[in-house]
Amino acid sequence: MSxxxxxxxxxxxVDRDTYLEDRLACDELAGGAARAxxxxxxxNPALYNNNLTVGQNAVAAGLSGFLIAxxxxxxxxxxxxxxxxxxxxxxxxxxxEVEKKLIREIEKIEDEGEQVDRYFELASRPDAIGEEMYE
Amino acid sequence: MKKIFRxxxxxxxxxxxxxxxxxxxxxxxxxxxxxxxxxVDPIEYQMLGTNRMKMDVGFARYDVxxxxxxxxxxxxxxPVPEGESVRTLxxxxxxxxxxxxxxxxxxxxxxxxxxxxxxxSSGGALGVGSTSFSLGSYHFEAKAGQITDLGxxxxxxxxxxxxxxxxxxxxxxxxxxxxxxGGPKIEPVPLVLKIRERKADDLQLPVSxxxxxxxxxxxxxxxxxxxxxxxxxxxxxxxxxRTRATGETVYASMPGALKNEMAETxxxxxxxxxxxxxxxASSSVTKRxxxxxxxxxxxxxxxxxxxxxxxxxPVI
Numbered sequence: 001m002s003x004x005x006x007x008x009x010x011x012x013x014v015d016r017d018t019y020l021e022d023r024l025a026c027d028e029l030a031g032g033a034a035r036a037x038x039x040x041x042x043x044n045p046a047l048y049n050n051n052l053t054v055g056q057n058a059v060a061a062g063l064s065g066f067l068i069a070x071x072x073x074x075x076x077x078x079x080x081x082x083x084x085x086x087x088x089x090x091x092x093x094x095x096x097e098v099e100k101k102l103i104r105e106i107e108k109i110e111d112e113g114e115q116v117d118r119y120f121e122l123a124s125r126p127d128a129i130g131e132e133m134y135e
Numbered sequence: 136m137k138k139i140f141r142x143x144x145x146x147x148x149x150x151x152x153x154x155x156x157x158x159x160x161x162x163x164x165x166x167x168x169x170x171x172x173x174x175v176d177p178i179e180y181q182m183l184g185t186n187r188m189k190m191d192v193g194f195a196r197y198d199v200x201x202x203x204x205x206x207x208x209x210x211x212x213x214p215v216p217e218g219e220s221v222r223t224l225x226x227x228x229x230x231x232x233x234x235x236x237x238x239x240x241x242x243x244x245x246x247x248x249x250x251x252x253x254x255x256s257s258g259g260a261l262g263v264g265s266t267s268f269s270l271g272s273y274h275f276e277a278k279a280g281q282i283t284d285l286g287x288x289x290x291x292x293x294x295x296x297x298x299x300x301x302x303x304x305x306x307x308x309x310x311x312x313x314x315x316x317g318g319p320k321i322e323p324v325p326l327v328l329k330i331r332e333r334k335a336d337d338l339q340l341p342v343s344x345x346x347x348x349x350x351x352x353x354x355x356x357x358x359x360x361x362x363x364x365x366x367x368x369x370x371x372x373x374x375x376x377r378t379r380a381t382g383e384t385v386y387a388s389m390p391g392a393l394k395n396e397m398a399e400t401x402x403x404x405x406x407x408x409x410x411x412x413x414x415x416a417s418s419s420v421t422k423r424x425x426x427x428x429x430x431x432x433x434x435x436x437x438x439x440x441x442x443x444x445x446x447x448x449p450v451i
Contacts (some may be wrong), residue, residue, distance in 0.1 A: 028208075029269055045335065074141040079323075083368050086325060090377060104168050134296035 006103040008119060009093040010128040019123050020116070022102035028089035030080040089135040093123070162230065162240055163345055169245040169277035171349035172349070173285040174338050175225055177235035179327070180292065183304065183369060189235045190255050190290045191226040192328070193364070197274045204251065204362045210433035219244050231338045238338035241413030245279040249358045250371060253290050253326050264367040269360050271370035271381070273330070275352035276419065282348045283419075286388025287337055289329040293373040297322055309414070324368035330354065351389040351420045357381030 013054075016042040026094060122129075141324055162168060171194065177187035197203075198210035204216030204220055215221045220243075229237035250272045254265025277283045294301075297324035333339070340349075362368050370376035386394065397420055 017203065029267075029368050079367070082323075083362070086368055088376075095164075 001107070005097060005133065006100045007095050007097045007130070007133055008122040009088050010096055010123055011091075011093045012124065012126040014093075014124050016120055016124075019120050022088065022091045022093070026084050026091070029087050030083040052132065054088070085135050094128065095129050095133045095135065097133050098130040147291045155344045159209040162273065162281065162344070163243070163360060164278040164282065164344075165242075167245075169243050169279055170282045171225075171241040171243055171248070171277060171285055172221075172239070172282050172340065173225055173241070173292060174236060174287040176289045177440055178290045178292065187235045188255060189237065189348065190253055191224055191254040191289055192250065193222060193224050194243070194248050195222045195251040195360070196244065196246045196430045197360070198360055199247055199274065199358075200262070202358070204249070204327045204363060206244075207361050209361070210401060215244070215246075225309045230341060233338055236338055238340075240282070240340075240344075243277055245277055247274055248273040248277050250288075252326065252366070253288070253328050254364075254365050254366060264325055265370050266326040267360075267362045267364045268293060268328070268358075268371040269362045271356065271372075271376050271379075272358045272360075273354035273356055274358040274388075277352075277355050278350065280348075280421075281350045281421070282340075282344075282347050283352050284333070285330070285352070287333050289331065289333050291326050291327050291329065293369065294324055323367060325367040325373070327369060328371050329372040331391045332335070332388055348421055351386055351393070354374050354387050356385070386420065393420065 014022075089095070106115060106118045109118065161171075175192050177189050179185055179187055183424070195214055196205045198205045198213045201210040201213065203209035219305055223243050225239040225241060225243050228239075230240045231238040250268060251268045252265065275283070275285075292435065301321075356376070372379070389397075391401075
């Protein structure tokens with residue numbers, strides 16, 4: 001088992017709002033019920049602005065969390081990544097392996113909106129790059 | 136010598152009486168409570184031969200309008216009343232067992248219930264991940280005063296092609312030598328659950344309870360909800376379910392003979408053998424358990440909705 005794989009999810013033509021909704025829904029499942037998340041935000045109107053789209057709310061809430069599992073130990077991180085993969089595959093996304101430096105480069109971007117843009121660009125491109133991985 | 140023989144005879148009679156008691160453990164059916172009857176089969180995995188592991192199945196009360204477990208994140212406005220349970224687990228006190236198969240009769244609140252999860256606490260190291268069917272499960276109605284027969288649940292592992300998921304002799308020896316922390320790991324995989332009707336060689340309801348009304352529920356597909364167990368997630372039917380329509384209903388636990396009978400009474404055409412019957416979500420079929428194998432009795436009462444019934448190929 002490698003410590004970590006470097007990959008992105010691709011669903012050609014997916015629109016930005018759908019992509020963000022899908023990622024957040026899967027992040028919610030990956031986080032389980034153990035932490036405050038998108039679901040908790042939905043249940044708490046004080047945290048969730050109904051005048052914004054789900055995607056805009058997500059940006060407002062801080063999106064970097066959904067790309068890397070938050071739980072501390074390695075096993076839990078692996079479990080969260082696995083849940084994310086199963087969930088996104090269920091929504092029609094395929095997974096492609098890319099060079100470590102590409103993912104590291106995106107992760108280093110401090111502006112969360114820009115970081116999401118980069119992932120969305122990879123997710124929506126019609127010609128996926130990299131080698132397809134198992135779910 | 137006679138004393139020894141008498142002692143052996145008494146011991147044998149004692150064993151027989153214990154067995155008879157275990158096979159006829161009847162439960163009082165209260166008119167204001169609902170009862171879920173379910174057989175849970177063990178999961179099979181290959182590790183130096185075929186092994187079987189007993190599994191637990193979790194059920195929860197479901198909020199259909201909000202797509203969540205009652206009182207969950209999306210259903211916080213619709214919790215169950217104080218003092219009532221939102222979940223139940225088929226895990227302890229089976230009414231019958233055979234090897235690692237278990238038959239449970241769970242007393243629950245009348246409500247809409249969903250099959251929430253399957254798993255076992257010690258299965259992770261062996262690649263059996265406890266799984267919440269958050270991506271798509273079945274919900275069904277459990278009505279007061281009735282035994283709702285959910286059939287036989289057969290769990291299985293769903294592999295993804297990841298080589299780390301394979302159970303190999305090398306990994307097993309490594310785990311045995313180095314322990315759960317230092318040895319090689321078997322990647323836990325999500326589970327699926329097939330539902331089938333109870334057959335003659337399955338565990339049966341105790342004879343004393345077979346006069347009770349048995350209801351075969353319409354299982355409504357596509358129920359989604361939060362991952363409150365914190366384990367893996369999947370659809371109850373795994374990848375096969377990704378193309379299925381939400382809201383599709385099947386009588387997965389209904390005996391074949393009754394399916395045929397129901398099809399005859401509702402004037403449907405098409406091949407019935409081995410097929411599942413789809414009806415509106417609110418429907419169910421009721422029959423006494425003792426009558427199931429007697430197709431010629433002529434006294435069987437089949438209760439179904441007036442809505443048209445269609446026949447579809449089995450999908451679970």
